[in-house]
Amino acid sequence: MALAVGIDLGTTNTVIAAVRNGVAATIPGPQGRRLIPSIVSFLPSGARLVGPAGTERRLMDPANTIYSVKRLIGRAWESPEVQQARPKLPFELREGPKGGTVIAARGETFSLPEISAFILGHAKAVAEAHVGEPVGRAVITVPANFNDLQRAATKTAGRIAGLEVLRILNEPTAAALAYGPQDKAHERIAVYDLGGGTFDVTLLDLAGNVFEVLATAGDTALGGDDVDLIVAERMADDLLAKHRFDARAEPTAFGKLRILAEHVKRELSTQEEHVVSVDDIVPGLGGTRVAWQFRMTRSDLEWAALTLIERTFKVCGHALEAAGCEPAELDRIILVGGATRMPMVARKVEQFFGRAPVVRINPDEVVALGAAIQAALLDKTKQRAGMVEHPRIAEESVVEPLPATDEARPPSEPPPGLPVVSKKDPRPPSPRPPPVAQVVARAPFLSPRPTKPLVFEIPETRAVLPRTTQLGAAVARGGAPSQRPAPPPLPSGPPRRSPPSGPPPLLSFEAPPALAPSAPRPAPLLIDVTPLSLGVETVGGFCDRLIDANTPVPCDRTRTFTTASSGQTTVTVRVAQGESKRFEENTFLGEVELSGLTPAPRGETKIAVTFVIDPDGILDVKARDDSTGREQTARLQLVGAQTSPAEVEEMRARHAAHPIGESAGVLPARRPIAGEA
Amino acid sequence: MATTDALTLFLQSLPKRSYYEILRVPRTAKAREVKSAFHGFSLLYHPDRHVGASDEVVRLAAEIYKRGVEAYACLSRPPLRERYDRALEDGKLRLDASAVAEDLPAPPPPMRTLETIATTPRGKQHALKADRLIAIGKLDDARVQLVSACQCEPYNGELAERLQALYEALALEPL
Ligand SMILES: Nc1ncnc2c1ncn2[C@@H]1O[C@H](COP(=O)(O)OP(=O)(O)O)[C@@H](O)[C@H]1O
Ligand SMILES: [Mg+2]
Numbered sequence: 001m002a003l004a005v006g007i008d009l010g011t012t013n014t015v016i017a018a019v020r021n022g023v024a025a026t027i028p029g030p031q032g033r034r035l036i037p038s039i040v041s042f043l044p045s046g047a048r049l050v051g052p053a054g055t056e057r058r059l060m061d062p063a064n065t066i067y068s069v070k071r072l073i074g075r076a077w078e079s080p081e082v083q084q085a086r087p088k089l090p091f092e093l094r095e096g097p098k099g100g101t102v103i104a105a106r107g108e109t110f111s112l113p114e115i116s117a118f119i120l121g122h123a124k125a126v127a128e129a130h131v132g133e134p135v136g137r138a139v140i141t142v143p144a145n146f147n148d149l150q151r152a153a154t155k156t157a158g159r160i161a162g163l164e165v166l167r168i169l170n171e172p173t174a175a176a177l178a179y180g181p182q183d184k185a186h187e188r189i190a191v192y193d194l195g196g197g198t199f200d201v202t203l204l205d206l207a208g209n210v211f212e213v214l215a216t217a218g219d220t221a222l223g224g225d226d227v228d229l230i231v232a233e234r235m236a237d238d239l240l241a242k243h244r245f246d247a248r249a250e251p252t253a254f255g256k257l258r259i260l261a262e263h264v265k266r267e268l269s270t271q272e273e274h275v276v277s278v279d280d281i282v283p284g285l286g287g288t289r290v291a292w293q294f295r296m297t298r299s300d301l302e303w304a305a306l307t308l309i310e311r312t313f314k315v316c317g318h319a320l321e322a323a324g325c326e327p328a329e330l331d332r333i334i335l336v337g338g339a340t341r342m343p344m345v346a347r348k349v350e351q352f353f354g355r356a357p358v359v360r361i362n363p364d365e366v367v368a369l370g371a372a373i374q375a376a377l378l379d380k381t382k383q384r385a386g387m388v389e390h391p392r393i394a395e396e397s398v399v400e401p402l403p404a405t406d407e408a409r410p411p412s413e414p415p416p417g418l419p420v421v422s423k424k425d426p427r428p429p430s431p432r433p434p435p436v437a438q439v440v441a442r443a444p445f446l447s448p449r450p451t452k453p454l455v456f457e458i459p460e461t462r463a464v465l466p467r468t469t470q471l472g473a474a475v476a477r478g479g480a481p482s483q484r485p486a487p488p489p490l491p492s493g494p495p496r497r498s499p500p501s502g503p504p505p506l507l508s509f510e511a512p513p514a515l516a517p518s519a520p521r522p523a524p525l526l527i528d529v530t531p532l533s534l535g536v537e538t539v540g541g542f543c544d545r546l547i548d549a550n551t552p553v554p555c556d557r558t559r560t561f562t563t564a565s566s567g568q569t570t571v572t573v574r575v576a577q578g579e580s581k582r583f584e585e586n587t588f589l590g591e592v593e594l595s596g597l598t599p600a601p602r603g604e605t606k607i608a609v610t611f612v613i614d615p616d617g618i619l620d621v622k623a624r625d626d627s628t629g630r631e632q633t634a635r636l637q638l639v640g641a642q643t644s645p646a647e648v649e650e651m652r653a654r655h656a657a658h659p660i661g662e663s664a665g666v667l668p669a670r671r672p673i674a675g676e677a
Numbered sequence: 678m679a680t681t682d683a684l685t686l687f688l689q690s691l692p693k694r695s696y697y698e699i700l701r702v703p704r705t706a707k708a709r710e711v712k713s714a715f716h717g718f719s720l721l722y723h724p725d726r727h728v729g730a731s732d733e734v735v736r737l738a739a740e741i742y743k744r745g746v747e748a749y750a751c752l753s754r755p756p757l758r759e760r761y762d763r764a765l766e767d768g769k770l771r772l773d774a775s776a777v778a779e780d781l782p783a784p785p786p787p788m789r790t791l792e793t794i795a796t797t798p799r800g801k802q803h804a805l806k807a808d809r810l811i812a813i814g815k816l817d818d819a820r821v822q823l824v825s826a827c828q829c830e831p832y833n834g835e836l837a838e839r840l841q842a843l844y845e846a847l848a849l850e851p852l
Binding site: 205 | 712719720723
């Protein structure tokens with residue numbers, strides 16, 4: 001039976017996870033990496049390359065290396081998002097069919113869902129290779145404030161990749177689901193997600209095992225990349241001062257600086273100071289290279305990034321206002337997104353909410369894990385067999401907040417493609433105070449901690465400690481904390497060292513909650529909402545709201561429309577999403593065409609149109625002729641979307657036939673491309 | 678089969694139930710009670726709770742759930758709930774489709790057209806043109822027509838008032 005997976009299709013990174021044997025785990029690629037860069041590069045042969053080589057390809061072949069499609073997906077050609085991004089992107093965007101946007105590379109054009117499908121297809125292949133089972137169904141996550149077009153396009157991408165899309169799920173909801181309910185009867189949670197390019201904050205109510213989204217807000221142009229840019233600017237200043245070399249005038253040099261900047265930024269998440277020595281940026285006399293050294297301290301970085309991080313709290317303010325609550329009323333703040341690894345983020349979050357945030361699950365894996373849990377919940381085959389309970393999170397995704405020691409931290413890899421000589425700060429890093437709050441909060445769920453920190457062979461930078469955490473139904477059977485639960489079956493693949501057994505716990509944990517050992521908790525239920533109001537255009541260019549933002553989905557609303565002139569046989573209704581009273585200021589979704597009306601005097605034909613928002617947050621319409629009681633054909637034509645079964649099938653076939661590149665520089669054997677040679 | 682029958686019966690009974698009855702809360706229920714009633718309702722009828730059931734059961738549950746959402750969307754928003762309570766007094770069990778939070782307070786009764794306000798044939802002609810121009814959002818052109826209508830009927834106070842309103846609307850326009 002094909003496996004159901006959860007996929008976090010991120011702007012920067014994509015992560016795939018699955019629940020197997022009651023354990024939710026992210027699935028590593030062949031080199032053990034769990035983060036797939038969301039980059040698709042087209043080789044000279046036309047074959048596509050997705051995977052760790054992506055970052056390098058962005059430098060080597062910027063015109064044919066596509067990144068950040070998530071910022072564009074579901075956006076019409078005419079939209080400000082596309083028009084503003086166009087001059088900044090090194091690859092070519094063109095106007096596509098139906099007012100959509102396409103990408104041109106190596107003499108071919110691809111719709112945006114097709115590009116995303118390449119990433120999804122790669123993730124699927126990675127999972128299939130690792131698990132040794134076909135992957136057929138998936139829950140794919142999207143930012144909570146994605147509109148209908150963006151959701152529909154993401155769903156299409158999944159289908160093109162040959163996946164049955166079980167659900168389009170909101171990222172913050174997924175994160176909350178991964179953390180699971182606590183024992184408190186009622187709690188309010190904030191999910192603070194700072195990724196590569198976007199920031200989102202979502203407030204949820206959690207009562208028992210029901211998750212209800214209260215409000216969500218975001219900034220689509222704020223993330224870790226902006227921090228990289230600030231650091232790269234510093235580097236460029238430094239180069240100018242030390243070597244009179246203007247990196248800003250040379251795109252390749254500046255591109256290298258950005259990659260280097262990201263590396264420095266990451267290092268500064270665990271070190272107080274970092275020094276890089278590079279010799280391939282500044283050209284010297286006679287083709288030689290000049291060595292350049294750059295030093296940055298964490299506090300330099302924090303000063304530089306301060307305004308950026310503070311912008312996130314403005315957005316938090318909006319969300320709180322929409323939910324009608326105060327920062328102090330939140331019981332838990334969950335950190336999501338790789339950029340929350342910067343220590344200043346947790347500090348600032350604590351200042352704003354008056355409470356230490358929780359980072360118990362790896363912030364860049366938590367969304368995929370939640371999606372995998374939802375996939376298991378929606379998996380018909382498992383539901384029938386009664387196999388679903390709230391899964392546990394695999395131990396390798398659980399973060400142990402320890403004072404950082406050099407032993408505990410595997411050194412991070414230098415960025416690919418750059419000969420970097422990294423030097424560690426000679427001084428020992430100042431120990432971070434252990435963030436006790438999050439440990440205590442989950443204490444009843446945790447197994448005892450071994451005395452010595454262990455390092456797993458996982459290539460990403462993280463301090464990992466073997467630890468089994470149980471959620472939901474599994475908790476009930478967990479037993480007393482002094483009994484180490486059986487380790488979860490590890491995913492197959494490269495063997496990992498197993499934790500030593502037996503040493504006494506360092507911290508004494510509270511007694512476990514008084515749960516009847518045999519009372520499993522019912523599976524959790526997510527009540528998600530539509531993030532944007534839905535409206536139709538009325539005379540005078542106004543927007544008549546049908547469904548308010550933050551209404552739970554699925555939901556529907558019926559509105560009656562009539563003919564404006566006698567004998568009219570079609571009526572067209574324009575639909576948009578957004579909060580403005582002016583129709584034009586909202587995001588135009590498309591038109592609903594009601595056709596085949598019986599000719600009648602004006603105003604006599606009355607058509608009841610039902611707007612349905614499905615559990616994926618995607619709009620559908622149905623219509624009925626009120627005067628005759630007959631079902632009407634209502635065709636919903638979305639801007640730039642190719643969502644008809646025939647169109648999707650065509651793209652799926654094209655996707656399946658498209659050659660896959662082996663690795664950077666290696667030319668695949670299949671299919672020569674017209675226009676090449 | 679029993680489930681299908683029970684769901685069908687419940688679905689059929691919904692048009693005869695008030696929002697309070699759908700969510701099974703008293704008229705006096707506080708926000709918190711409404712919320713927890715909706716959560717209970719969701720546990721019963723949310724389509725995700727019926728994964729693996731027959732398509733018919735899933736469809737019925739979804740139909741019921743959407744009515745519950747409608748009830749919750751109304752009862753959980755105080756201005757809408759207030760308005761619904763008034764509608765309920767008049768025997769209306771559902772809030773009409775145009776009732777979303779933004780419309781509040783209740784919209785004024787539809788305005789009389791300028792054409793009906795005007796009394797002279799020439800005045801009516803200009804007024805009708807003004808009506809049409811307003812309908813397509815061309816307020817400035819409508820103003821010209823309405824000025825002409827007012828010139829035909831200098832004694833028509835109501836027409837003058839509407840002209841005043843148009844001036845105000847134009848001044849408020851950002852353009
Ligand atoms: N250890 C770290 N310290 C600081 N930033 C980090 C660290 N690890 C990853 N990041 C940043 O996180 C961002 C990617 O986050 P992610 O959640 O994967 O993004 P997205 O959701 O946009 O795909 C990048 O800007 C990356 O530089
Ligand atoms: Mg993300």
